[in-house]
Amino acid sequence: MNRLEIENLGISFGGIKAVDSVSFSAAAGEVTSIIGPNGAGKTTLFNLISGVYAADTGHVRIEGADVTGEPPHRLARRGMARTFQNLQIFPQMTALDNVMTGCHLRETSNLLADLLGLPSSLRETAKSRGLALSALERVGLANLAARPASELSYGQLKRLEIARALVTGCSILLLDEPAAGCNAVETREVDDLIHAIADEGVCVVLIEHDMRMVMRISSHIVVLDQGSKIAEGKPEEIRDNERVIAAYLGAHGAAEARAAHA
Numbered sequence: 001m002n003r004l005e006i007e008n009l010g011i012s013f014g015g016i017k018a019v020d021s022v023s024f025s026a027a028a029g030e031v032t033s034i035i036g037p038n039g040a041g042k043t044t045l046f047n048l049i050s051g052v053y054a055a056d057t058g059h060v061r062i063e064g065a066d067v068t069g070e071p072p073h074r075l076a077r078r079g080m081a082r083t084f085q086n087l088q089i090f091p092q093m094t095a096l097d098n099v100m101t102g103c104h105l106r107e108t109s110n111l112l113a114d115l116l117g118l119p120s121s122l123r124e125t126a127k128s129r130g131l132a133l134s135a136l137e138r139v140g141l142a143n144l145a146a147r148p149a150s151e152l153s154y155g156q157l158k159r160l161e162i163a164r165a166l167v168t169g170c171s172i173l174l175l176d177e178p179a180a181g182c183n184a185v186e187t188r189e190v191d192d193l194i195h196a197i198a199d200e201g202v203c204v205v206l207i208e209h210d211m212r213m214v215m216r217i218s219s220h221i222v223v224l225d226q227g228s229k230i231a232e233g234k235p236e237e238i239r240d241n242e243r244v245i246a247a248y249l250g251a252h253g254a255a256e257a258r259a260a261h262a
């Protein structure tokens with residue numbers, strides 16, 4: 001069974017269909033990429049999937065359960081985590097504390113216990129620290145745990161965001177442009193990390209404009225244009241698809257995609 005199923009999902013803003021009846025499935029242990037030109041509806045689709053927007057049409061299913069209309073925190077408890085196009089990092093906090101902000105979803109203690117510093121609350125904090133440290137290890141940043149986030153490089157910050165999503169124990173990870181702004185070396189590091197996360201069985205869905213990266217890491221690609229799905233398939237099918245080349249890749253992009261996947 002596919003871990004995530006999207007069926008006829010759609011939303012309009014002021015009469016314009018930003019996402020128009022889009023369907024696709026994403027499997028555990030695979031990387032599914034959503035690509036398309038600026039304004040195609042990719043981030044809006046993510047906002048629909050993650051419960052930020054309420055869909056006008058369609059369904060979202062996790063492991064077969066209909067979760068359409070559930071708010072982000074409920075979806076998070078079902079195993080969905082996401083990162084955002086723009087970095088959402090607290091620069092003055094340490095790398096470790098930034099990751100710990102993602103832990104509250106797993107915590108069971110309550111506000112009163114926290115305020116009173118009760119043992120249950122202290123135990124949760126210790127547990128969160130441990131989980132956050134292993135998440136940092138997983139993304140290769142354990143040695144920077146105590147450093148303020150403001151001292152990290154851009155590529156490190158992108159990985160820090162992924163660590164904060166991973167600490168929730170997610171089984172579905174939505175990444176909005178994980179390599180945007182990264183140089184070639186940093187992009188490769190993010191590449192390797194995403195591969196490793198998928199290999200551990202997580203269902204990874206990402207939006208990305210870097211075609212080399214998309215072609216390298218995707219099991220499956222969904223192409224949007226003007227809110228609609230115009231193609232879907234394996235990287236080698238997408239890079240040679242005339243409609244995708246015309247709407248998005250262009251001749252140059254198609255050549256780049258071929259080179260990346262050669």
Ligand SMILES: Nc1ncnc2c1ncn2[C@@H]1O[C@H](COP(=O)(O)OP(=O)(O)OP(=O)(O)O)[C@@H](O)[C@H]1O
Pocket residue numbers: 013018036037038039040041042043044045
């Ligand atoms: N909250 C909103 N209100 C009105 N229009 C919106 C809203 N969110 C998105 N849109 C519109 O929906 C369309 C799709 O935008 P979206 O940001 O999803 O595209 P995208 O494919 O993610 O683009 P990019 O690659 O530039 O990030 C655009 O025309 C955008 O202006």
